[in-house]
């Protein structure tokens with residue numbers, strides 16, 4: 001595993017215990033998770049893969065919305081440990097399987113899932129193209145990939161002031177929201193993450209035009225992009241794999 005990936009994993013180990021009381025407190029995060037589940041069209045008996053499940057906020061929503069089964073993966077043992085506590089607490093072990101597995105090494109058979117979802121996890125993956133291609137392979141025909149992400153492009157040179165101004169504009173709204181809804185603890189966490197966005201240190205955001213292009217190149221037939229309510233920096237992408245009916 002390359003050192004950057006290891007650093008990201010250690011950073012999430014550190015964040016895990018505070019996750020639900022920081023990002024997990026923000027209304028815009030819950031609005032995005034709700035939209036991802038709604039846009040997925042999940043139905044009873046669907047098989048769902050949650051990539052970068054964290055403490056399980058998205059997986060639990062899928063399980064609440066339908067009688068589906070969820071496979072949840074994350075590269076952080078600490079995040080998974082917190083999700084596993086919830087699985088036990090809510091007696092969900094028959095409905096969820098969880099694995100410590102990086103998105104870059106997903107070891108499932110092809111055409112295994114009806115829905116593959118990822119919320120604010122795939123921007124941590126530096127080489128996105130092979131992961132999107134793998135997601136395409138892992139979906140059944142007619143399956144959907146649903147991505148909830150920050151709509152921000154942090155590619156480019158670190159010393160480009162125009163790029164910096166764009167990221168700072170996002171951070172201004174994000175930090176204000178964090179302070180208002182999550183207090184000083186959430187603000188501090190998001191403030192630390194902000195520097196990582198600026199330096200591309202474990203945070204590698206791309207805009208939704210780029211996500212859509214990656215999905216089309218991987219073979220997805222239809223790609224839709226939906227804004228998350230009033231939160232201009234967050235969107236949900238739904239990419240459909242063509243079914244037999246066309």
Ligand SMILES: C[S@@+](CC[C@H](N)C(=O)[O-])C[C@H]1O[C@@H](n2cnc3c(N)ncnc32)[C@H](O)[C@@H]1O
Nearest residue numbers: 012052053054074075076079102103119121124
């Ligand atoms: C911001 S959290 C999002 C958690 C959850 N999806 C949510 O929306 O609440 C990002 C998660 O992605 C995980 N992650 C980061 N890089 C990853 C990778 N390469 N493969 C799998 N998981 C990864 C982190 O450990 C962390 O749990």
